[in-house]
Amino acid sequence: QVQLVESGGGLVQAGGSLRLSCAASGRSFSAYAMGWFRQTPGKEREFVAVINRSGDTTSYADSVKGRFTISRDNAKNTVYLQMNSLKPEDTAAYYCAADLTRGITRASTNYDYWGQGTQVTVSS
Numbered sequence: 001q002v003q004l005v006e007s008g009g010g011l012v013q014a015g016g017s018l019r020l021s022c023a024a025s026g027r028s029f030s031a032y033a034m035g036w037f038r039q040t041p042g043k044e045r046e047f048v049a050v051i052n053r054s055g056d057t058t059s060y061a062d063s064v065k066g067r068f069t070i071s072r073d074n075a076k077n078t079v080y081l082q083m084n085s086l087k088p089e090d091t092a093a094y095y096c097a098a099d100l101t102r103g104i105t106r107a108s109t110n111y112d113y114w115g116q117g118t119q120v121t122v123s124s
Contacts (some may be wrong), residue, residue, distance in 0.1 A: 033099040
């Protein structure tokens with residue numbers, strides 16, 4: 001069993017920055033790839049970014065590429081999402097997720113564990 005807890009969400013003006021954190025407990029953190037997703041009411045959960053177990057491979061949605069950076073600290077059992085140049089369309093609930101069986105994947109159905117989410121609101 002893996003428990004994931006996100007933090008760092010909030011209200012920010014367009015052009016600003018936020019750093020989300022996701023703390024993991026339970027099984028060995030370095031054993032799984034970690035992803036960030038986001039969701040707005042009435043829409044499906046959307047892939048944002050993923051990082052592999054060792055942290056040397058990442059992948060991003062086109063909508064955030066060049067603005068967001070995913071990273072992890074396996075010693076601290078934490079994955080981060082640095083979000084810069086935020087836009088109102090980035091407003092969503094952001095979720096981290098753990099994938100125990102695949103190296104790196106964008107499909108939400110491939111993830112095994114999810115956090116409860118943290119709200120990010122970007123004002124124009």
